[in-house]
Amino acid sequence: MRVLRPFGTLVFKWSDDQVKLKDALAKVDSTFKPLFGSKRNKTHWLIYMKTED
Numbered sequence: 001m002r003v004l005r006p007f008g009t010l011v012f013k014w015s016d017d018q019v020k021l022k023d024a025l026a027k028v029d030s031t032f033k034p035l036f037g038s039k040r041n042k043t044h045w046l047i048y049m050k051t052e053d
Contacts, residue, residue, distance in 0.1 A: 004050040016042040 004010060012034075014021050021044045034046040 006050060006052045008050050010048040010050070012044075012046040012048065014044045014046070016044070 014024060032048060034048050037044060037046040039045075
């Protein structure tokens with residue numbers, strides 16, 4: 001995650017209306033795992049934290 005400083009957090013919000021979350025995450029480096037997440041109806045929230053480089 002080049003956009004974050006070490007220990008920075010990224011809040012990722014996604015709606016499944018047009019593209020499913022699993023399809024969107026397939027385009028992301030699989031080494032990044034969310035700390036936690038939540039789902040309401042078709043909206044997903046995922047929280048990521050960048051570790052030290």
